[in-house]
Amino acid sequence: MTCPEISATAGLLVLLASSAVGQTSDVTVESLMKRLDGVAPAEVLANATLLNPTDSGDMQVLREGTNGWTCMYPGTNPMCADEASMSFLQSWMKNEDPPDTLGFVYMLLGDEGASNIDPHAEAETPDNQWVVTGPHVMLLGSGAKPLLDSYPTEVPEGAGQPWVMWPGTPYAHLMMPMP
Structure with missing residues (x-):
């Protein structure tokens, strides 16, 4: 999944997670990693793409990952999702038929x-x-x-x-x- 696709998917997640209002764009990789600590196995989180919702509802890519996982803290529901799950979540948010995939999400x-x-x-x-x-x-x-x-x-x-x-x-x- 490319960066624009990740941003679009995560942005859609934030729209439903209205409690994301109030988070700021000045979040750092280090501060988000602390907030996400424990959401998934450390090995997943260590090399995942990190997304942060901003005050405007956009998603800020704090770090491009290398392992196919995307971790974020939209509102009050922190998660790490694999690429197939991100496609599924995007379809859900757009009320479209989900893709023919099998995905896995951590919400530990x-x-x-x-x-x-x-x-x-x-x-x-x-x-x-x-x-x-x-x-x-x-x-x-x-x-x-x-x-x-x-x-x-x-x-x-x-x-x-x-x-x-x-x-x-x-x-x-x-x-x-x-x-």
């Missing part, structure tokens, strides 16, 4: 929540099954579809059980909580 610092059934919900409602997930990884894309029938579509009781998020949509993916 957890998230602030999302609807389990509506891929485009921006806030919790009484009927959108809002779920806040602790540390987890995700398998995204058509390559994950063969696995989806083996897992529940609602968040299981108790920690550590995988489930399918956004079932019945083109963006269904496997959520796997991590200890």
Whole structure:
């Protein structure tokens, strides 16, 4: 994925992560690396492209990576995504059919929540099954579809059980909580 494609994808992520407002463009590689510490294995983060949302909502490329991973802290949901996942996320944000890929995302610092059934919900409602997930990884894309029938579509009781998020949509993916 080229730098403009990464910037476009990440910019789209920031649009939904409205809590990114207030982050500044004066973030350094060092300060972002400290904020991202623990979001993915150190080996992934060490050589990943680093993106930072600015006050204007644009994405600032702080460092070009060499390992095919992109790490960012859009709003309150820090993540590291491989190239296939970035394509999937871009399709999701544009409400387009996702590419025929299998992608992997680390979110080992957890998230602030999302609807389990509506891929485009921006806030919790009484009927959108809002779920806040602790540390987890995700398998995204058509390559994950063969696995989806083996897992529940609602968040299981108790920690550590995988489930399918956004079932019945083109963006269904496997959520796997991590200890």
